[in-house]
Amino acid sequence: MIPVSWYLILSAVLFVLGVAGFLIKRNVITVFMSIELMLNAVNLSFVAFGYMLGDYNAHIFVFFVMVVAAAEAAVGLAIIMLMYHNRKSLNVDDIELLKF
Amino acid sequence: METTTPQLWILPALPLLGAAINGFFGKRQSRAFIGGVACSTVGLAFLYAVYLFFTAGVGDTPRIDYIAPWISAGSFHADFSLYLDPLSMLMTLVVTGVGFLIHVYATEYMAHEDGFYRFFCYLNLFMFFMLTLVLAGNYLLLFVGWEGVGLCSYLLIGFYYLKQSAIIAGKKAFVVNRIGDFGFTLAMLLIIGTAGSLDYGTVFKAFQNAPVENGVGAVTIICLLLMMGACGKSAQVPLYVWLPDAMEGPTPVSALIHAATMVTAGVYMVARSSHLFVKSPVAMEVVAVIGCITCIFAATIGLVQTDIKRVLAYSTVSQLGYMFLGCGVGAFSAGVFHLMTHAFFKALLFLGAGSVITAMHHEQEMGAMGGLRKKIPTTFMTMLLACLAISGIPPFAGFFSKDEILWSAWHNGHPWLWLGGSITAGMTAFYMFRLLFLTFFGEPRSDHAQHAHESPSTMTVPLICLAVLSVIGGWIGVPKALGGSAHFEHFLEPSLARVPVEFSAYARASGSDPIDIPRPNPEPAEPEEPGAERLFSLIAVVIGASGIGLAYYAYVVKPETGQKLSAQFHGAYRVLLNKYYVDELYEVLFLKSTTAVSREVLWHAVDETVIDGAANGVGSTARAMGGFARLMQSGFIRSYAAWVLFGAVGALFYMILQWAK
Numbered sequence: 001m002i003p004v005s006w007y008l009i010l011s012a013v014l015f016v017l018g019v020a021g022f023l024i025k026r027n028v029i030t031v032f033m034s035i036e037l038m039l040n041a042v043n044l045s046f047v048a049f050g051y052m053l054g055d056y057n058a059h060i061f062v063f064f065v066m067v068v069a070a071a072e073a074a075v076g077l078a079i080i081m082l083m084y085h086n087r088k089s090l091n092v093d094d095i096e097l098l099k100f
Numbered sequence: 101m102e103t104t105t106p107q108l109w110i111l112p113a114l115p116l117l118g119a120a121i122n123g124f125f126g127k128r129q130s131r132a133f134i135g136g137v138a139c140s141t142v143g144l145a146f147l148y149a150v151y152l153f154f155t156a157g158v159g160d161t162p163r164i165d166y167i168a169p170w171i172s173a174g175s176f177h178a179d180f181s182l183y184l185d186p187l188s189m190l191m192t193l194v195v196t197g198v199g200f201l202i203h204v205y206a207t208e209y210m211a212h213e214d215g216f217y218r219f220f221c222y223l224n225l226f227m228f229f230m231l232t233l234v235l236a237g238n239y240l241l242l243f244v245g246w247e248g249v250g251l252c253s254y255l256l257i258g259f260y261y262l263k264q265s266a267i268i269a270g271k272k273a274f275v276v277n278r279i280g281d282f283g284f285t286l287a288m289l290l291i292i293g294t295a296g297s298l299d300y301g302t303v304f305k306a307f308q309n310a311p312v313e314n315g316v317g318a319v320t321i322i323c324l325l326l327m328m329g330a331c332g333k334s335a336q337v338p339l340y341v342w343l344p345d346a347m348e349g350p351t352p353v354s355a356l357i358h359a360a361t362m363v364t365a366g367v368y369m370v371a372r373s374s375h376l377f378v379k380s381p382v383a384m385e386v387v388a389v390i391g392c393i394t395c396i397f398a399a400t401i402g403l404v405q406t407d408i409k410r411v412l413a414y415s416t417v418s419q420l421g422y423m424f425l426g427c428g429v430g431a432f433s434a435g436v437f438h439l440m441t442h443a444f445f446k447a448l449l450f451l452g453a454g455s456v457i458t459a460m461h462h463e464q465e466m467g468a469m470g471g472l473r474k475k476i477p478t479t480f481m482t483m484l485l486a487c488l489a490i491s492g493i494p495p496f497a498g499f500f501s502k503d504e505i506l507w508s509a510w511h512n513g514h515p516w517l518w519l520g521g522s523i524t525a526g527m528t529a530f531y532m533f534r535l536l537f538l539t540f541f542g543e544p545r546s547d548h549a550q551h552a553h554e555s556p557s558t559m560t561v562p563l564i565c566l567a568v569l570s571v572i573g574g575w576i577g578v579p580k581a582l583g584g585s586a587h588f589e590h591f592l593e594p595s596l597a598r599v600p601v602e603f604s605a606y607a608r609a610s611g612s613d614p615i616d617i618p619r620p621n622p623e624p625a626e627p628e629e630p631g632a633e634r635l636f637s638l639i640a641v642v643i644g645a646s647g648i649g650l651a652y653y654a655y656v657v658k659p660e661t662g663q664k665l666s667a668q669f670h671g672a673y674r675v676l677l678n679k680y681y682v683d684e685l686y687e688v689l690f691l692k693s694t695t696a697v698s699r700e701v702l703w704h705a706v707d708e709t710v711i712d713g714a715a716n717g718v719g720s721t722a723r724a725m726g727g728f729a730r731l732m733q734s735g736f737i738r739s740y741a742a743w744v745l746f747g748a749v750g751a752l753f754y755m756i757l758q759w760a761k
Contacts, residue, residue, distance in 0.1 A: 092737050099735030
């Protein structure tokens with residue numbers, strides 16, 4: 001039986017990797033993937049806690065998150081397509097018009 | 101006495117109807133239609149006034165036509181009610197009668213001006229407000245008319261609204277009048293405080309029973325504030341400065357508003373409030389002295405003016421001074437009498453001047469006139485009669501009224517005021533005949549004068565009517581001493597208060613308690629002194645005649661005398677020509693100082709520093725804080741993410757700390 005803490009540690013590692021990727025990488029697709037990674041890290045901790053507590057609501061939450069993530073992926077990829085179309089660039093630092 | 105109430109509302113309603121027709125529909129109508137509407141409404145009002153005069157039984161008790169409630173607040177009530185007594189009857193007749201003649205005259209005088217319908221709309225509106233003023237049943241309604249005529253005066257002075265000087269003159273008239281109105285408003289508040297009402301009946305009754313006031317008390321202050329209002333409206337020192345400038349308006353306006361009717365509203369108001377004034381010797385004295393100062397002051401300025409309308413304007417100011425002098429010495433009926441005769445001859449003088457100006461192609465300088473006697477004989481004859489009337493030559497109208505004022509001044513114990521009035525009478529005769537001689541005698545001094553033509557009959561007929569009135573208008577008030585029966589005085593008696601018998605004695609020996617006995621109609625204690633009165637009439641005539649003689653000598657026999665005199669007394673001449681520099685003085689005292697304070701203190705200091713500072717301070721503070729905070733909004737997504745991370749870490753730490761406790 002693998003203890004819950006291992007799942008949580010894995011979840012934390014994945015989350016930190018996601019955060020780090022988000023902060024460090026400039027390619028918008030990588031940034032996007034980092035977000036997905038963070039979401040799934042959270043999903044993992046949800047499922048782990050749900051298993052530990054015997055509460056299946058956690059699974060339902062995870063499904064919700066996956067559905068939303070799928071929708072977000074569709075929209076996000078469309079935005080990225082348009083961004084590339086207009087700017088010929090995938091660098092997030094190039095999209096900085098909305099500022100002071 | 102009949103019991104039906106006369107339908108007084110018809111009187112002001114007629115000109116209002118005319119103003120409405122001309123104002124709303126006049127633009128597309130023919131000039132004949134506009135003139136017809138304007139003249140017929142005023143003419144009908146005059147006919148109705150005459151009808152009322154003969155049928156309404158204007159007698160001891162005033163007839164009150166209650167129209168509608170207006171203000172009702174607690175115990176205070178003011179209603180739309182009209183009040184007909186001998187005084188308002190007389191004023192109504194004068195206003196509508198003279199007004200009608202001037203309307204007829206104006207249809208011709210203004211025939212070629214733009215804004216014909218606008219002119220008659222204003223003129224009719226003026227008649228409406230003037231009739232409201234004289235017929236009002238309480239001080240508040242009087243004030244409505246009072247402000248209304250001021251408005252119309254403003255509109256008509258500035259009738260030529262493209263002319264800068266006319267606009268300025270209109271504004272000046274309005275502003276100076278407001279100063280007086282301020283006093284009037286305060287007086288009304290004090291009357292409410294004292295008598296609890298503004299209805300004439302209630303107020304007069306309250307004051308009739310009050311004792312004569314020793315020194316300065318509530319009644320005196322009310323009267324002085326009323327006088328302040330009258331000073332503004334009737335162009336008395338120190339608020340007379342607007343009237344000469346008001347000559348920028350069309351000449352019929354000068355005749356109607358700034359000579360015959362509106363400017364006499366102040367006299368009317370003082371006479372109307374005679375029950376208040378007789379209770380305050382101080383206020384009476386002030387009225388008389390202001391009147392006397394004004395009449396001398398304006399007459400001296402009138403001596404040297406060269407613009408024909410300006411001479412008449414100063415003459416008007418001076419004659420208004422006479423009326424106040426009359427009221428101030430207790431001869432209210434004499435003041436009102438002079439008001440009436442003055443309305444006739446001064447309207448005539450202005451209309452005659454208008455006729456001269458028309459003949460001279462809008463030249464107003466007397467220096468360019470001369471020799472017009474043969475060219476425009478009707479105008480000359482009528483103006484000659486008017487000049488004789490204003491100079492106080494019997495049997496013309498002005499003689500009787502002016503003589504009565506001067507006699508009252510002497511008889512009621514004011515020899516100095518009598519002297520001032522008499523000197524003014526001489527000066528009046530001099531400057532009026534100076535005007536007449538410069539305009540009509542000698543050689544023509546310009547091409548226009550050479551080719552002048554008489555005005556058409558629509559202008560000359562009103563002149564003739566007014567000339568007839570100027571001749572016979574005084575006969576209704578011939579005093580007993582001169583073989584008359586003083587009809588006028590008896591007619592007005594129910595409206596006007598008598599000076600209490602104890603008044604003059606009391607005024608001389610102040611300190612003794614006034615005798616506090618209400619006297620409904622005390623008989624004059626004076627013994628009849630026909631001899632003395634005749635002597636004083638003779639003196640007045642001699643003074644007037646010598647003024648005329650002097651003018652004849654200086655401007656006809658030796659026309660160069662005038663220039664010699666002005667050269668000899670150069671300093672005095674300049675002072676008079678520049679109207680004692682009063683306008684300049686006011687400019688420095690009030691305008692410059694007020695604008696300086698407004699600019700430096702109120703604008704630059706208070707407004708710019710304090711108010712703008714506060715408003716801008718709020719804005720710039722928010723802006724500075726925002727300027728600092730906005731730096732977080734860099735546009736870089738990754739920096740936002742870093743902020744979120746910071747926040748999350750911070751929140752996490754906080755939670756851990758809480759948990760650790």
